[in-house]
Amino acid sequence: MTTNGGISPQDAKYALETRDMHVYYGSFRAVKHINLNVERQKITALIGPSGCGKSTVLRSFNRMNELVPSARVEGKVFFHGKNLYDSNVDPVEVRRRIGMVFQKPNPFPKSIYDNIAFGPRINGWQGTKADMDNLVEQSLRASVLWDEVKDKLKESGLSLSGGQQQRLCIARALAIEPEVILMDEPCSALDPISTLKIEELMFELRRQYTIVIVTHNMQQASRASDNTAFFLMDNDRAGTLVEYGPTEQLFTNPQDKRTEDYISGRFG
Amino acid sequence: MSSVSQTGNTSSGMPTDEAMHRNIAQRRQRGRIWQGVLFASTTIGMLVLVILLATIINESFGLIAVQSTVDPATIADRPLEELSKEELIVILEDNLKRRVYQRLEREQPLAERDQAALLEIVRVEVVQEEVVGSWPLNETLFNRAAIEAEVAEEFPRAEIQFRSWINPDFLTNPMSSVPALAGVRTALLGTLWMIGITILFAFPIGVGAAIYLEEYATDTWYNRIIQTNIANLAGVPSIIYGMLGLAIFVRAFEPLTSGTLFGLTDPTTANGRTILSAGLTMGLLILPVIIIAAQESIRAVPNSLRQASYGLGATKWQTIWNHVLPGAMPGILTGTILSVSRAIGETAPLIVVGASTFIVTDPDGPFSKFTALPIQIYNWTARPQDQFRDIAAAAIIVLLIVLLTLNAIAVLLRDYIRKRRSI
Ligand SMILES: Nc1ncnc2c1ncn2[C@@H]1O[C@H](COP(=O)(O)OP(=O)(O)OP(=O)(O)O)[C@@H](O)[C@H]1O
Ligand SMILES: [Mg+2]
Numbered sequence: 035m036t037t038n039g040g041i042s043p044q045d046a047k048y049a050l051e052t053r054d055m056h057v058y059y060g061s062f063r064a065v066k067h068i069n070l071n072v073e074r075q076k077i078t079a080l081i082g083p084s085g086c087g088k089s090t091v092l093r094s095f096n097r098m099n100e101l102v103p104s105a106r107v108e109g110k111v112f113f114h115g116k117n118l119y120d121s122n123v124d125p126v127e128v129r130r131r132i133g134m135v136f137q138k139p140n141p142f143p144k145s146i147y148d149n150i151a152f153g154p155r156i157n158g159w160q161g162t163k164a165d166m167d168n169l170v171e172q173s174l175r176a177s178v179l180w181d182e183v184k185d186k187l188k189e190s191g192l193s194l195s196g197g198q199q200q201r202l203c204i205a206r207a208l209a210i211e212p213e214v215i216l217m218d219e220p221c222s223a224l225d226p227i228s229t230l231k232i233e234e235l236m237f238e239l240r241r242q243y244t245i246v247i248v249t250h251n252m253q254q255a256s257r258a259s260d261n262t263a264f265f266l267m268d269n270d271r272a273g274t275l276v277e278y279g280p281t282e283q284l285f286t287n288p289q290d291k292r293t294e295d296y297i298s299g300r301f302g
Numbered sequence: 303m304s305s306v307s308q309t310g311n312t313s314s315g316m317p318t319d320e321a322m323h324r325n326i327a328q329r330r331q332r333g334r335i336w337q338g339v340l341f342a343s344t345t346i347g348m349l350v351l352v353i354l355l356a357t358i359i360n361e362s363f364g365l366i367a368v369q370s371t372v373d374p375a376t377i378a379d380r381p382l383e384e385l386s387k388e389e390l391i392v393i394l395e396d397n398l399k400r401r402v403y404q405r406l407e408r409e410q411p412l413a414e415r416d417q418a419a420l421l422e423i424v425r426v427e428v429v430q431e432e433v434v435g436s437w438p439l440n441e442t443l444f445n446r447a448a449i450e451a452e453v454a455e456e457f458p459r460a461e462i463q464f465r466s467w468i469n470p471d472f473l474t475n476p477m478s479s480v481p482a483l484a485g486v487r488t489a490l491l492g493t494l495w496m497i498g499i500t501i502l503f504a505f506p507i508g509v510g511a512a513i514y515l516e517e518y519a520t521d522t523w524y525n526r527i528i529q530t531n532i533a534n535l536a537g538v539p540s541i542i543y544g545m546l547g548l549a550i551f552v553r554a555f556e557p558l559t560s561g562t563l564f565g566l567t568d569p570t571t572a573n574g575r576t577i578l579s580a581g582l583t584m585g586l587l588i589l590p591v592i593i594i595a596a597q598e599s600i601r602a603v604p605n606s607l608r609q610a611s612y613g614l615g616a617t618k619w620q621t622i623w624n625h626v627l628p629g630a631m632p633g634i635l636t637g638t639i640l641s642v643s644r645a646i647g648e649t650a651p652l653i654v655v656g657a658s659t660f661i662v663t664d665p666d667g668p669f670s671k672f673t674a675l676p677i678q679i680y681n682w683t684a685r686p687q688d689q690f691r692d693i694a695a696a697a698i699i700v701l702l703i704v705l706l707t708l709n710a711i712a713v714l715l716r717d718y719i720r721k722r723r724s725i
Contacts, residue, residue, distance in 0.1 A: 096613070098609065098612065101605075101608070101609060101612060103521070126617050127615070129612060129613055129614070129615045130614075130615030131615075133613065133614070134609075134613040136606065136609060136610065138606060140604075140607060140610045141610075142607065142610065142611075142625065143607075143723050144723070152614065152624070153614040153615065156614065156615070156616045156617075156620045156624070157614075157615050203610070206610075206614065207614070210614055
């Protein structure tokens with residue numbers, strides 16, 4: 035992964051840095067002037083009202099926006115000092131190193147085992163069957179699902195409950211050992227208990243991974259993140275970054291009036 | 303007259319109470335009428351199908367009256383069934399006119415035929431067991447006395463037998479100019495060869511084109527033109543495809559389709575009029591349908607699966623191969639089943655491409671001359687004698703059985719894939 039065009043790891047403070055980023059869908063500018071530094075091995079929460087461009091920003095971190103034919107990203111996103119949008123960066127490598135968990139659980143219609151083994155396999159996995167068994171177990175343990183599914187690894191991933199499916203998707207993302215994990219409202223379809231489980235899981239994962247999470251849940255953002263970014267739609271309907279800082283500070287002592295209004299539930 | 307309840311709000315325009323009940327009853331009534339109409343359509347469809355099947359079956363079974371002009375005792379000292387192959391050939395040599403003998407020899411050398419086939423020929427040509435009358439199944443069952451009376455009066459020496467026109471001999475006999483001897487073996491093999499080539503040609507190309515159009519092609523004006531054209535091609539009459547096949551495969555690609563390119567020239571093959579040409583022509587015919595069906599089912603694969611796959615660092619092709627294609631396969635197979643069923647029954651393009659109407663040698667490869675079941679049926683129904691109509695009905699049954707078998711295989715395959723995917 036250290037070819038000329040590739041991204042080489044560096045011990046910087048930030049895992050991801052955007053520089054004056056704009057994202058367009060066709061001629062519509064969905065977000066503008068985003069300057070956001072995501073700290074390594076921290077949990078960064080993106081909050082803001084519906085439609086303000088949180089998912090759009092999140093997807094620009096692993097070039098998933100490219101799957102929308104009309105989408106276009108302007109500006110720069112640095113990952114370990116390398117601009118992800120340079121012409122010599124392969125989006126496949128980006129997604130291999132920056133994993134993603136989606137808002138709606140989307141396991142493959144395959145067995146639980148194969149759901150997790152798929153990522154390593156397509157990324158050129160070299161190990162033995164026993165190694166793979168081990169990797170599957172480790173991933174499921176890491177996502178706190180192992181005890182619930184250890185006896186039915188051959189059953190369909192779709193046979194699980196919604197919360198279990200979401201944890202399966204997290205395990206699947208962990209199995210390819212990414213450096214950053216992006217989560218788009220991973221708990222929006224879950225009950226409070228599953229939500230708590232996933233939050234505990236995120237704290238666990240923070241030791242190794244950098245996590246960016248989109249959430250609509252203020253409590254979740256305040257109790258489960260280190261830094262918080264607040265987005266809002268501007269008059270031209272483009273999303274902007276209003277305030278960004280340590281979660282504690284943003285929730286107790288917001289610098290911007292609009293942030294204060296939002297977190298105290300006065301609008302949005 | 304609607305009475306207004308305390309909570310009812312008349313100003314909103316929404317009916318309440320009695321008016322609401324009447325409204326609901328009305329809507330239900332309308333639904334029931336439509337249900338009746340839909341049921342009637344289904345019934346009419348079923349009725350037509352039943353009548354069709356009944357007619358075919360009616361023609362394929364029934365009584366026949368057989369009369370022999372020569373007493374078998376005068377040509378052999380034992381019953382005919384007990385004679386060996388060689389003895390039967392001698393009888394044929396002695397009793398047949400030269401011309402008839404040579405014709406039979408040309409159709410298939412007598413020495414190569416088996417005892418049962420020779421026995422049939424002796425019966426038909428020497429003893430001249432002739433089917434002087436045949437009756438469909440319904441008359442056989444309900445009007446037997448009248449048939450017997452009629453036969454007794456018109457053909458006093460004739461014998462009445464029950465005959466199933468569809469029987470093992472009918473499946474294994476080659477073509478013949480005598481209906482009682484004719485079979486569908488060459489046509490059946492021709493159809494199977496042709497369909498095999500059609501599937502091998504149209505399935506990969508059709509699915510490939512569909513993948514390209516859905517997953518790779520961008521939304522540009524020329525891609526949209528291609529798309530529209532494919533949809534239009536699906537509606538082009540089959541005879542046009544026949545003419546296309548004649549121009550391309552039979553004429554332009556003759557060295558390829560006749561096999562000369564591979565040094566396989568067979569003097570009897572009528573140049574490019576081979577199974578290969580027919581199979582490719584049928585492939586062209588069903589290609590648009592397969593492309594459209596495959597596109598539809600590829601489109602139906604949820605985008606969330608593609609995203610999940612890309613999100614794990616899969617390439618486009620890995621995503622297509624591992625998720626899009628398996629997800630779309632049941633739908634693609636359904637489309638293929640429907641179009642192949644259509645190809646099996648097509649007659650017009652085959653006539654244009656130059657299927658033979660009378661051959662007795664089995665097709666032995668893509669470069670053989672051939673005939674196919676629908677051609678055979680078409681040919682037989684055009685003959686004046688009643689018995690040809692009976693064997694045409696029997697051939698239709700064979701065609702239907704081939705169709706059902708192929709469909710069953712495809713359905714099993716489809717269900718197998720569905721089941722494998724749901725684990
Ligand atoms: N695929 C798309 N094509 C066109 N416009 C899009 C597309 N996806 C998002 N948008 C637009 O971009 C803007 C931001 O959308 P985005 O999904 O990023 O919002 P969000 O903050 O994630 O909202 P939510 O909280 O409801 O998920 C919206 O105005 C939306 O209409
Ligand atoms: Mg969103």
